[in-house]
Amino acid sequence: xxxxxxxxxxxxxxxxxxxxxxxxxxxxxxxxxxxxxxxxxxxxxxxxxxxxxxxxxxxxxxxxxxxxxxxxxxxxxxxxxxxxxxxxxxxxxxxxxxxxxxxxxxxxxxxxxxxxxxxxxxxxxxxxxxxxxxxxxxxxxxxxxxxxxxxxxxxxxxxxxxxxxxxxxxxxxxxxxxxxxxxxxxxxxxxxxxxxxxxxxxxxxxxxxxxxxxxxxxxxxxxxxxxxxxxxxxxxxxxxxxxxxxxxxxxxxxxxxxxxxxxxxxxxxxxxxxxxxxxxxxxxxxxxxxxxxxxxxxxxxxxxxxxxxxxxxxxxxxxxxxxxxxxxxxxxxxxxxxxxxxxxxxxxxxxxxxxxxxxxxxxxxxxxxxxxxxxxxxxxxxxxxxxxxxxxxxxxxxxxxxxxxxxxxxx
Amino acid sequence: xxxxxxxxxxxxxxxxxxxxxxxxxxxxxxxxxxxxxxxxxxxxxxxxxxxxxxxxxxxxxxxxxxxxxxxx
Numbered sequence: 219x220x221x222x223x224x225x226x227x228x229x230x231x232x233x234x235x236x237x238x239x240x241x242x243x244x245x246x247x248x249x250x251x252x253x254x255x256x257x258x259x260x261x262x263x264x265x266x267x268x269x270x271x272x273x274x275x276x277x278x279x280x281x282x283x284x285x286x287x288x289x290x291x292x293x294x295x296x297x298x299x300x301x302x303x304x305x306x307x308x309x310x311x312x313x314x315x316x317x318x319x320x321x322x323x324x325x326x327x328x329x330x331x332x333x334x335x336x337x338x339x340x341x342x343x344x345x346x347x348x349x350x351x352x353x354x355x356x357x358x359x360x361x362x363x364x365x366x367x368x369x370x371x372x373x374x375x376x377x378x379x380x381x382x383x384x385x386x387x388x389x390x391x392x393x394x395x396x397x398x399x400x401x402x403x404x405x406x407x408x409x410x411x412x413x414x415x416x417x418x419x420x421x422x423x424x425x426x427x428x429x430x431x432x433x434x435x436x437x438x439x440x441x442x443x444x445x446x447x448x449x450x451x452x453x454x455x456x457x458x459x460x461x462x463x464x465x466x467x468x469x470x471x472x473x474x475x476x477x478x479x480x481x482x483x484x485x486x487x488x489x490x491x492x493x494x495x496x497x498x499x500x501x502x503x504x505x506x507x508x509x510x511x512x513x514x515x516x517x518x519x520x521x522x523x524x525x526x527x528x529x530x531x532x533x534x535x536x537x538x539x540x541x542x543x544x545x546x547x548x549x550x551x552x553x554x555x556x557x558x559x560x561x562x563x564x565x566x567x568x569x570x571x572x573x574x575x576x577x578x579x580x581x582x583x584x585x586x587x588x589x590x591x592x593x594x595x596x597x598x599x600x601x602x603x604x605x606x607x608x609x610x611x612x613x614x615x616x617x618x619x620x621x622x623x624x625x626x627x628x629x
Numbered sequence: 630x631x632x633x634x635x636x637x638x639x640x641x642x643x644x645x646x647x648x649x650x651x652x653x654x655x656x657x658x659x660x661x662x663x664x665x666x667x668x669x670x671x672x673x674x675x676x677x678x679x680x681x682x683x684x685x686x687x688x689x690x691x692x693x694x695x696x697x698x699x700x701x
Contacts, residue, residue, distance in 0.1 A: 327658035
């Protein structure tokens with residue numbers, strides 16, 4: 219297993235080739251993260267141009283906090299991406315300026331204010347199928363719920379979920395090769411065209427810039443000038459890609475766990491105030507950003523690795539979140555695990571802007587679900603379920619439950 | 630004896646986790662206010678808010694806080 223890494227002197231570290239993106243049976247990537255973690259703290263992955271991987275919590279945190287790396291790319295196999303996301307791809311002062319335009323929509327206070335609306339959206343969606351006794355959680359709830367919340371939060375009509383949701387889904391289908399790159403780019407073009415219409419509208423008819431995100435964005439300044447179209451697209455891309463699929467993914471894994479663990483369901487049903495710790499544990503345990511990379515600014519020794527300027531170094535966050543040096547019983551889902559830190563939202567200046575929103579969505583979604591549908595199970599064999607790699611997410615999650623009213627009759 | 634919560638301005642990135650877990654001790658709603666009120670600041674902790682200070686220290690994702698007992 220130990221090999222010399224070509225061109226790097228006599229440093230030995232395990233060299234492998236592992237593609238973390240394709241669709242696989244559900245659970246595969248969490249299992250692979252454990253395998254890597256148990257093999258060692260550092261690897262060289264020969265995929266694409268080749269990149270370093272670290273698996274321990276402390277090394278992953280250091281990578282994400284370090285100023286010796288930049289964020290020109292966060293995808294290990296793509297050091298020079300053709301697309302741009304902001305503030306994700308910016309560093310230093312530029313990053314700070316972009317982030318401050320968006321941050322008021324994601325502060326703890328803002329999220330607290332919109333909590334009743336989040337709850338209303340969750341309840342409305344669940345009530346649509348609660349009487350049916352079955353649903354596919356992914357399209358019917360996990361994709362729809364965060365999209366409607368997001369639209370409400372930033373000031374767009376909830377009905378536009380019908381436009382945005384399939385376009386965002388196409389981006390991730392393109393990423394894993396489920397659809398062609400051309401089809402993916404066409405959907406991305408449509409998404410930008412949608413945002414361009416909103417931008418043009420807010421330029422002509424500004425709303426309250428403290429409540430309406432697009433008004434704030436068209437009025438915002440960067441280095442004393444208005445944002446250009448490329449920057450606005452890059453910010454919209456982050457909001458759409460970062461805010462929707464991630465929440466969908468976590469809802470999928472959380473409900474898969476609960477469908478398969480009646481004892482955890484029972485505890486929640488007995489005491490719904492466990493929702494908060496349950497959700498946090500799910501963020502740790504399911505860590506959906508399997509791998510996150512940074513680019514080295516300089517030659518350095520990083521946790522024993524001979525990193526050269528321009529190298530991609532990546533943290534396997536799904537492994538770090540189950541680091542036995544950091545967590546007691548790391549491979550167990552402990553519904554009331556006492557408060558703890560984790561890297562499910564990354565760390566450093568690019569740590570997820572939507573943390574407070576994500577926490578609220580998962581918690582409220584879970585609470586409303588348990589109130590309406592306290593008991594449920596997988597409607598298919600678990601072995602039939604599939605997941606996407608990279609930004610891990612279940613493709614479908616068919617669930618079934620007993621209903622008080624016979625299916626089909628109107629209550 | 631008094632208790633101080635010290636924020637390391639080099640590590641603090643304004644995720645506002647501390648504001649969410651210690652709302653009576655640390656509360657800002659705007660990122661610009663954060664950089665003045667929290668980043669790099671030393672906050673005196675009233676005895677009744679000790680638990681919130683401990684939570685802020687324990688849960689800051691950047692590990693930016695230290696909690697120090699002083700004799701003054």
